[in-house]
Amino acid sequence: MAHIALTIAGSxxxxxxxxxxxxxAMSALGVYGASVITAVTAQNTRAVTAVHGIPLDVIAAQIEAVLSDLDVGAIKxxxxxxxxxxxxxxxxIAEFPGPVVLDPVMIAKSGDALLAREAVQTLRDVLxxxxxxxxPNLPEAACLLDQMVAETTDEMTAQGHALCDLGAGAVLMKGGHGKGDVCRDLLVSPDGVVAQFEAPRVDTRNTHGTGCTLSSSIAxxxxxxxxxxxxxxxxxxYLQGAIAAADALGVGHGHGPVHHFYRVWES
Structure with a gap:
């Protein structure tokens, strides 16, 4: 039987x-992916030029259709x-018993806003x-907490704990927006730092979709x-390999995507 994950996100x-x-990402990691589309964007590697939210009843119907039939093991x-x-x-998803990975998408790689300002409080309180x-990446964590962007490992840890205090089971503080030659992610739980992941910072502009890819890979x-x-x-x-191979993919003229299938494609 296939392992199944559901993504609820924009197109x-x-x-x-x-x-x-x-x-x-789910496919590359051997998991069957189902989807619920919440918005349609007109988007490329350079800009988001239009966003159209899907009607609420259609979003609800998509969720019900998937969860009533598919044996979903995790939701992103x-x-x-x-x-x-x-x-x-x-x-x-109120009755869904499995794990939920929440990626608080707020701004596209191009700099365009993807979350209405008034929605931040609802995201914080409800989901x-x-x-x-x-x-969250560092700017997203700061926005959720109404604080300055973390610049040190201690500040990242403190913000991770603060987000756990708001109800999250755990927080992966992503260091991609940080500085230095090493990119550091911290997995923080209410009990402390569970794990730390480090990788050399790759000199590439082709990092479109890194946050989506990481969260769906965890799911x-x-x-x-x-x-x-x-x-x-x-x-x-997996993500570090996809970033390292991104330049070989060569898609678009702006911030290109990472190479999701670097393990199976010949670039």
Whole structure:
């Protein structure tokens, strides 16, 4: 029987992030991916030029259709553009017994906003306590806490604990926006730092979809029954390979996507 993960997120017409990145990552890691589309974006490697939210009843119907039939092992949640969409998703997964990976998508790689300002509070109140693990980058963590962006490992740890205090089961503080030659991610639980993942910072502009890819990769691992720390370690290793191979992919003229299938394609 196939391991199944569900992604609830927005569509990226350029194929590098969102639902498309999620399904590619899940497939690359040997997991069957199902999807619920919350928004359609007109997007490429350079810009997001339009966003259209899916009607709430259609989002709810997609969730019900998948969860009523497929044996979903884990859910990844990404782009939720409005407070109403956030509430609809929270209601739709209320009875889901498995792990939930929440990626608080706020800004695209191009700099375009993907989450309405008034939706941040709703995300914090309604969905954050539902998360088995929250996967913010440093600016997203700061926004959720209304604090300055963390610059040190101690500050990252403190913000991770603060987000756990808001209800998240664990927090993966992603260091991709940090400085220095080493990129450091911290997996923080209410009891302390569970794991630390480090990798050399890759000199590339082709990092479109990294956050989506990492969170969906963690969901894939959890759908296979891995412990959270092991799922995060697998996802980190996979993403580093996808980033390292991104320049060979050569898609688009802006911030290109990572290479989800670097293990099976010949570039």
């Amino acid at each position: 990226d017409s350029g194929g590098g992030a969102g639902i498309q990145a999620d399904l590619k 949640i990404g782009m939720l553009a409005t407070p109403e969409i956030i509430q609809t998703v929270a209601d739709g 954050l306590p539902r998360a088995t693990v929250l996967t 894939a691992g959890l759908a296979k029954g891995l412990r959270l720390a092991d799922a995060a370690a697998q996802a980190h290793s």
